[in-house]
Amino acid sequence: xxxxxxxxxxxxxxxxxxxxxxxxxxxxxxxxxxxxxxxxxxxxxxxxxxxxxxxxxxxxxxxxxxxxxxxxxxxxxxxxxxxxxxxxxxxxxxxxxxxxxxxxxxxxxxxxxxxxxxxxxxxxxxxxxxxxxxxxxxxxxxxxxxxxxxxxxxxxxxxxxxxxxxxxxxxxxxxxxxxxxxxxxxxxxxxxxxxxxxxxxxxxxxxxxxxxxxxxxxxxxxxxxxxxxxxxxxxxxxxxxxxxxxxxxxxxxxxxxxxxxxxxxxxxxxxxxxxxxxxxxxxxxxxxxxxxxxxxxxxxxxxxxxxxxxxxxxxxxxxxxxxxxxxxxxxxxxxxxxxxxxxxxxxxxxxxxxxxxxxxxxxxxxxxxxxxxxxxxxxxxxxxxxxxxxxxxxxxxxxxxxxxxxxxxxxxxxxxxxxxxxx
Amino acid sequence: xxxxxxxxxxxxxxxxxxxxxxxxxxxxxxxxxxxxxxxxxxxxxxxxxxxxxxxxxxxxxxxxxxxxxxxxxxxxxxxxxxxxxxxxxxxxxxxxxxxxxxxxxxxxxxxxxxxxxxxxxxx
Numbered sequence: 235x236x237x238x239x240x241x242x243x244x245x246x247x248x249x250x251x252x253x254x255x256x257x258x259x260x261x262x263x264x265x266x267x268x269x270x271x272x273x274x275x276x277x278x279x280x281x282x283x284x285x286x287x288x289x290x291x292x293x294x295x296x297x298x299x300x301x302x303x304x305x306x307x308x309x310x311x312x313x314x315x316x317x318x319x320x321x322x323x324x325x326x327x328x329x330x331x332x333x334x335x336x337x338x339x340x341x342x343x344x345x346x347x348x349x350x351x352x353x354x355x356x357x358x359x360x361x362x363x364x365x366x367x368x369x370x371x372x373x374x375x376x377x378x379x380x381x382x383x384x385x386x387x388x389x390x391x392x393x394x395x396x397x398x399x400x401x402x403x404x405x406x407x408x409x410x411x412x413x414x415x416x417x418x419x420x421x422x423x424x425x426x427x428x429x430x431x432x433x434x435x436x437x438x439x440x441x442x443x444x445x446x447x448x449x450x451x452x453x454x455x456x457x458x459x460x461x462x463x464x465x466x467x468x469x470x471x472x473x474x475x476x477x478x479x480x481x482x483x484x485x486x487x488x489x490x491x492x493x494x495x496x497x498x499x500x501x502x503x504x505x506x507x508x509x510x511x512x513x514x515x516x517x518x519x520x521x522x523x524x525x526x527x528x529x530x531x532x533x534x535x536x537x538x539x540x541x542x543x544x545x546x547x548x549x550x551x552x553x554x555x556x557x558x559x560x561x562x563x564x565x566x567x568x569x570x571x572x573x574x575x576x577x578x579x580x581x582x583x584x585x586x587x588x589x590x591x592x593x594x595x596x597x598x599x600x601x602x603x604x605x606x607x608x609x610x611x612x613x614x615x616x617x618x619x620x621x622x623x624x625x626x627x628x629x630x631x632x633x634x635x636x637x638x639x640x641x642x643x644x645x646x647x648x649x650x651x652x653x654x655x656x657x
Numbered sequence: 658x659x660x661x662x663x664x665x666x667x668x669x670x671x672x673x674x675x676x677x678x679x680x681x682x683x684x685x686x687x688x689x690x691x692x693x694x695x696x697x698x699x700x701x702x703x704x705x706x707x708x709x710x711x712x713x714x715x716x717x718x719x720x721x722x723x724x725x726x727x728x729x730x731x732x733x734x735x736x737x738x739x740x741x742x743x744x745x746x747x748x749x750x751x752x753x754x755x756x757x758x759x760x761x762x763x764x765x766x767x768x769x770x771x772x773x774x775x776x777x778x779x780x
Binding site for chain 1: 695697698700701702704705707708709710711712726727753754757758759760761762766
């Protein structure tokens with residue numbers, strides 16, 4: 235029976251996107267293909283949409299709802315801040331998803347979901363019906379997470395969603411006088427991209443040393459230690475004595491925007507540029523739709539189907555998910571979630587259980603200047619006894635040191651994963 | 658650990674023994690058992706590689722082939738791919754990262770991955 239179905243799907247794929255396979259039709263309306271709505275076109279959502287169409291041979295209808303006109307990559311965006319790259323070099327259009335894969339793209343915003351009625355409500359396109367829903371909104375910031383700081387205020391950018399925030403921080407770094415103070419605030423973990431703030435500190439320090447060597451970089455970390463690649467980043471920080479100062483346990487009490495002053499628990503900081511990364515949680519539509527949350531921040535999912543626990547038909551993927559042990563919130567991991575969810579959805583539409591042994595892996599490259607990068611990698615196998623993926627002991631690891639060859643590989647990695655997500 | 662879990666279940670000792678024998682030869686997870694469970698296992702495993710290496714629908718951009726880099730896998734010979742993956746896994750071939758990643762898969766999973774990539778057209 236398995237063989238027959240696989241053979242049928244392979245034939246459907248070979249004959250082209252126009253042929254619909256009977257098992258992938260919606261249970262509720264047998265004459266029409268199953269409808270899958272994907273909310274959010276980042277690494278997770280775009281990958282899921284692309285793989286649903288690819289793996290079904292075009293037999294399921296996929297609608298991707300995205301607010302932004304272009305995908306802008308967070309990976310590599312720290313090199314935009316230092317001027318090594320321009321924003322258009324880390325931006326990718328949704329054209330291939332539409333034209334090559336037949337994904338229906340709606341530029342809009344989802345205001346609410348109705349899991350019982352199997353509908354989403356959009357701002358401009360009314361209500362859309364779905365058979366299965368994928369929610370991939372990434373992160374939003376906790377309200378008043380840094381008292382006095384408005385995450386949307388481009389005078390004090392977080393640059394933790396790539397785009398205008400990134401450009402704003404680039405402009406402020408460029409405009410800062412030699413001898414100025416650039417302050418980065420890192421929120422308590424968990425946050426999107428654990429090595430990201432430390433990569434940013436390295437490339438900004440490298441920029442300052444080259445262009446504004448009398449300046450100061452303050453790295454104010456709410457955590458008690460570096461959260462990723464600790465020894466590697468600590469060694470890099472030590473290369474900038476007198477320029478880069480790393481201060482752990484730096485929780486913000488209050489930000490005084492009018493006086494450009496950061497009140498810490500035991501200290502007060504004035505700076506010319508404030509890069510405040512606020513504490514974060516699951517993106518709004520995942521956070522505000524009554525889905526089960528852990529720590530009131532991240533969605534609790536079933537790790538075989540990636541459905542929100544207790545909410546069949548609603549799959550949540552990417553940074554919005556409460557991570558399994560050792561699983562980072564990264565673009566690479568979001569891309570992997572997209573594929574696990576796509577495989578599970580096609581099995582479920584076919585009346586089959588999800589793959590009982592999903593495997594995901596992660597690779598994060600961090601630049602330390604415009605040329606050299608270093609990695610952290612891990613492989614996560616589903617553990618049936620634990621009920622979630624676990625990092626494989628003895629696998630994965632770190633670079634021994636940053637290198638130019640890994641800098642080249644990191645740039646190729648980015649182009650390849652953008653193609654795997656959107657190409 | 659496994660025994661402790663089984664001991665909570667209302668099963669006869671003879672069944673418990675059978676269960677232990679059945680799983681005893683496999684540590685941690687079982688590729689063979691799961692291969693039977695999901696007809697798309699090879700495709701799904703290979704999908705964990707395609708973020709870096711590309712897949713059937715696009716080939717990855719390779720870095721300088723004379724040095725360490727990201728290799729294109731689609732359309733390569735399965736036995737050649739598997740030999741290299743196992744050499745990475747056993748530490749017999751040096752790498753920037755593939756030695757670390759290949760140790761996350763057992764050799765049966767690596768075989769399924771190699772065979773899947775070998776069956777993909779090179780574009």
